[in-house]
Ligand SMILES: [Ca+2]
């Protein structure tokens with residue numbers, strides 16, 4: 021009896037270690053789309069706030085968005101400030117930020133700056149100021165990279181990799197020069213499923229910065245927003 025119980029404890033511990041190795045994501049906010057721009061470094065990233073579902077909010081103060089290189093030469097590293105707009109971001113909000121150092125190369129349908137969260141859309145230049153501290157935006161890799169979003173205490177919120185640089189899930193095909201990728205799923209459940217990611221040209225008809233990525237995807241986002249609108 022005693023031996024059996026010890027065996028069970030051992031099996032449970034082994035399971036916990038295996039889960040830890042998989043870098044569990046909180047998915048309170050998901051990386052929802054990103055683009056490489058028309059050329060150069062006209063890059064942008066779109067996050068979707070999911071929280072715990074419709075009507076919930078997330079505190080993004082102190083969070084970090086970075087790529088594989090991070091603070092090293094060639095990387096992207098952006099920190100969310102303590103600005104009040106980040107304290108209670110409502111589920112269904114799309115947060116789009118872009119490389120302000122190469123604005124002319126953003127895609128032609130890229131939305132205007134939008135600092136008011138009441139319409140569930142924020143569009144911000146990635147610059148050091150009220151909303152962010154930008155350590156570096158040297159560029160997202162054109163032949164593969166990984167993107168991660170980290171909460172203030174450092175836990176992984178969401179990650180992805182393209183052309184498989186790091187093992188972050190999902191591992192989607194390369195998103196190269198002039199291309200963009202977006203999640204077309206209908207809930208948070210599929211966000212790590214590469215089959216639910218579409219890679220296309222970062223241009224009208226191929227990417228959707230600040231907009232849902234498919235009709236089904238729109239229905240999910242509207243559901244997230246619905247509780248706050250009632
Ligand atoms: Ca790039």
Ligand SMILES: [Ca+2]
Nearest residue numbers: 178179189190
């Ligand atoms: Ca992920």
